[in-house]
Amino acid sequence: MRGIDPETGEYLSASRSANRRDALEVLALGEKLAALTDAQLARLPVPDSLLPHIRECRRITSHIAHKRQLAFLAKQMRREDDEVLEAIRDALDEDGEAARREVAAMHRVEKWRERLLDEGDAALAQLLDEYPGANRQSLRQLTRNALEERKRNKPPRAFRELYRELRELIVEGHAGDADSGETPLYDIPPEED
Numbered sequence: 001m002r003g004i005d006p007e008t009g010e011y012l013s014a015s016r017s018a019n020r021r022d023a024l025e026v027l028a029l030g031e032k033l034a035a036l037t038d039a040q041l042a043r044l045p046v047p048d049s050l051l052p053h054i055r056e057c058r059r060i061t062s063h064i065a066h067k068r069q070l071a072f073l074a075k076q077m078r079r080e081d082d083e084v085l086e087a088i089r090d091a092l093d094e095d096g097e098a099a100r101r102e103v104a105a106m107h108r109v110e111k112w113r114e115r116l117l118d119e120g121d122a123a124l125a126q127l128l129d130e131y132p133g134a135n136r137q138s139l140r141q142l143t144r145n146a147l148e149e150r151k152r153n154k155p156p157r158a159f160r161e162l163y164r165e166l167r168e169l170i171v172e173g174h175a176g177d178a179d180s181g182e183t184p185l186y187d188i189p190p191e192e193d
Contacts, residue, residue: 027074029085032092034058034070044091047084050076105171112166113159116143117150134169 005012014022033046034057041054053076057069077085115123116139124143128134142165145158 023074023078026077026085027070029089029092030054030057030070030073030077033088034073040095043095045084045087047080050080106167109163109166109170112170113163116162116166117146131169135165138165 004010033041033044033050033054036044041051046054050073053069053073057066057073060066060069112123112127116127120143121140124136124139127139128136139162142158142162146156146162148154149156149158
């Protein structure tokens with residue numbers, strides 16, 4: 001209820017509870033920003049005036065001093081426009097969504113690898129149906145080598161190589177499909193066991 005009342009012309013301010021909620025939201029946003037690396041911060045629309053405060057917050061390790069610095073960071077953030085804070089929140093949400101998609105893709109690749117190792121040629125045939133561009137010989141050889149490594153308790157070189165090959169096939173193959181109008185990988189629901 002901020003702004004001017006159209007009937008009386010009085011200035012309406014937010015309630016104390018609303019102000020407190022807003023302050024706590026900004027504090028939580030400040031905590032998220034302080035937890036990010038410099039590379040992650042560079043991708044966000046964070047004003048240059050806040051960067052030294054964020055770095056200082058990261059530098060301080062004492063619990064109480066860290067809390068005090070977070071409160072100071074939140075105070076500096078509240079001085080920024082609401083649009084700036086909203087842009088930071090939106091960018092953080094997009095980064096979080098991208099990370100979730102990446103994790104889902106990784107799980108899908110791991111699931112295919114486990115299916116290839118457990119089910120053998122039946123899973124390979126199904127994989128080739130889903131991804132016709134897959135190299136049958138390479139996948140079969142890597143699967144065989146990974147099973148042999150597992151049986152002999154050797155380092156999992158072929159196991160990792162199988163993961164890389166599947167990742168290239170599944171994830172990066174779908175990245176190219178996104179331009180062609182097909183359904184991207186992260187929109188495909190995971191298969192249920």
